[in-house]
Amino acid sequence: KLGMAFKKDENFGEWYSEVVVNSEMIEYYDISGCYILRPWAMEIWELLKEFFDAEIKKLKLKPYYFPLFVTENVLQKEKDHIEGFAPEVAWVTKSGKSDLEAPIAIRPTSETVMYPYFSKWIRSHRDLPLKCNQWCNVVRWEFSNPTPFIRSREFLWQEGHTVFATKEEADEEVLQILELYRRIYEEFLAVPVYKGRKSEMEKFAGGLYTTSVEAFIPNTGRGIQGATSHCLGQNFAKMFDITFENEKGERSMVWQNSWAYTTRSIGVMVMTHGDDKGLVLPPRVAPIQVIVIPVPFKDADTTAIKGACESTVYTLNQAGIRADLDARENYSPGWKYSQWEMKGVPLRIEIGPKDLANKQVRIVRRDNGAKVDIPSTDVVEQVGALLEGIQANLLETAKQKRDACIKTISTWDEFIGALNDKKLILAPWCDEEEVEKDVKARTKGELGAAKTLCTPFDQPDLPAGTVCFASGKPAQKWSFWGRSY
Ligand SMILES: O=C1CCCN[C@@H]1CCCn1cnc2cc(F)c(Cl)cc2c1=O
Numbered sequence: 304k305l306g307m308a309f310k311k312d313e314n315f316g317e318w319y320s321e322v323v324v325n326s327e328m329i330e331y332y333d334i335s336g337c338y339i340l341r342p343w344a345m346e347i348w349e350l351l352k353e354f355f356d357a358e359i360k361k362l363k364l365k366p367y368y369f370p371l372f373v374t375e376n377v378l379q380k381e382k383d384h385i386e387g388f389a390p391e392v393a394w395v396t397k398s399g400k401s402d403l404e405a406p407i408a409i410r411p412t413s414e415t416v417m418y419p420y421f422s423k424w425i426r427s428h429r430d431l432p433l434k435c436n437q438w439c440n441v442v443r444w445e446f447s448n449p450t451p452f453i454r455s456r457e458f459l460w461q462e463g464h465t466v467f468a469t470k471e472e473a474d475e476e477v478l479q480i481l482e483l484y485r486r487i488y489e490e491f492l493a494v495p496v497y498k499g500r501k502s503e504m505e506k507f508a509g510g511l512y513t514t515s516v517e518a519f520i521p522n523t524g525r526g527i528q529g530a531t532s533h534c535l536g537q538n539f540a541k542m543f544d545i546t547f548e549n550e551k552g553e554r555s556m557v558w559q560n561s562w563a564y565t566t567r568s569i570g571v572m573v574m575t576h577g578d579d580k581g582l583v584l585p586p587r588v589a590p591i592q593v594i595v596i597p598v599p600f601k602d603a604d605t606t607a608i609k610g611a612c613e614s615t616v617y618t619l620n621q622a623g624i625r626a627d628l629d630a631r632e633n634y635s636p637g638w639k640y641s642q643w644e645m646k647g648v649p650l651r652i653e654i655g656p657k658d659l660a661n662k663q664v665r666i667v668r669r670d671n672g673a674k675v676d677i678p679s680t681d682v683v684e685q686v687g688a689l690l691e692g693i694q695a696n697l698l699e700t701a702k703q704k705r706d707a708c709i710k711t712i713s714t715w716d717e718f719i720g721a722l723n724d725k726k727l728i729l730a731p732w733c734d735e736e737e738v739e740k741d742v743k744a745r746t747k748g749e750l751g752a753a754k755t756l757c758t759p760f761d762q763p764d765l766p767a768g769t770v771c772f773a774s775g776k777p778a779q780k781w782s783f784w785g786r787s788y
């Protein structure tokens with residue numbers, strides 16, 4: 304069966320589940336919140352990883368792999384680090400029929416796994432900076448509605464954990480990594496994001512401050528954290544006794560960062576670009592950028608047509624373009640068009656007897672359906688230009704849709720109105736946590752409460768005398784508010 308049963312603008316949740324399955328990214332699994340990531344998803348993950356890993360290697364990050372398991376007493380090391388998270392920790396309590404002496408946790412994140420060894424490895428300033436990154440899975444036994452890529456009980460991520468002698472070095476790296484996350488979203492996934500700082504209430508409790516890139520899903524009117532880069536300050540140095548002897552022979556505590564992005568990024572891309580024909584892939588993350596399909600005609604020379612298709616694929620591959628041939632005999636061209644549209648392949652090339660005779664190929668764009676006939680000799684240049692055009696068009700279109708959802712407000716009534724209109728709200732705020740808590744309390748409901756998403760680095764000017772939309776006190780900053788994933 305082909306085609307979508309649900310429409311994006313009518314049944315977003317069902318549409319999304321259908322797209323990730325029909326495009327062969329996801330297979331549902333018999334444990335709730337767990338999903339099988341199939342090649343069409345893993346190849347995207349690998350393309351993102353290729354970029355990010357190369358970039359952090361330039362920053363001198365070293366690859367590590369720490370154990371999946373952490374003992375109870377180490378995990379509990381610091382109450383406030385894991386307060387509130389305890390219910391989502393998964394525990395191993397038995398092996399075979401026998402109970403383990405002490406339960407062992409499966410890592411939900413790796414601070415407590417790594418930092419005792421950072422303490423052991425770091426003695427002198429010569430051991431700094433320490434730059435550790437691992438690509439792995441983590442488990443968080445969440446109970447809120449599981450969603451493929453977006454919220455799952457196991458997910459893939461990279462987690463960077465770095466250690467510096469000075470706060471200045473840490474502060475600088477936090478922003479370098481955040482810029483890489485922006486690039487992942489805007490340059491690869493074609494998803495617009497805002498860089499900003501989390502509030503004291505929303506930040507990572509164990510850290511000093513949290514920065515993030517924030518996306519927005521217009522269909523649900525919800526913000527979504529794309530990736531996060533924390534400065535941990537010296538909090539974990541204190542917890543885990545990570546100190547070093549500086550040049551003057553004094554013992555000092557280190558400054559640390561930690562940062563991550565996850566397979567959630569793939570789900571954000573699906574939600575942003577998908578349409579009622581299925582997935583729409585940005586070329587820079589498309590496992591197949593061009594699918595070439597022979598269009599045989601009753602007595603036409605099918606061998607010649609197939610030959611033309613094969614040489615087109617070869618020529619494109621030689622130019623570094625990810626092209627493939629769909630020469631399956633048991634499917635009609637029309638069926639193939641629908642299937643590759645469902646999988647979101649950016650370009651389709653059709654070659655039939657007429658095209659062969661005219662020494663041309665027909666190219667069809669997935670993003671806007673445009674068809675163009677081009678001379679076979681120009682195929683590499685034209686395909687390259689079209690792929691760049693699609694990449695840019697997807698980002699621009701997504702930016703316009705997101706910007707159309709932004710509502711700048713100044714009063715409580717306007718805030719509630721915008722919230723009900725599924726807007727991304729930009730509001731003047733007094734920056735008091737009590738007020739943030741109060742807004743959460745006053746907007747509680749089945750759709751979830753409103754919260755601060757981030758305080759964007761790029762601040763509009765705040766006229767003197769502007770008051771906080773919720774408290775009426777003098778506003779200190781503009782912040783993004785809204786419901787979120
Ligand atoms: O976000 C990152 C970047 C990469 C490394 N980690 C930090 C903070 C992670 C917060 N966090 C997030 N979720 C958690 C869930 C848990 F069950 C426990 Cl015990 C702890 C946490 C927890 O600390």
Ligand SMILES: [Mg+2]
Nearest residue numbers: 388391443445
């Ligand atoms: Mg969580």
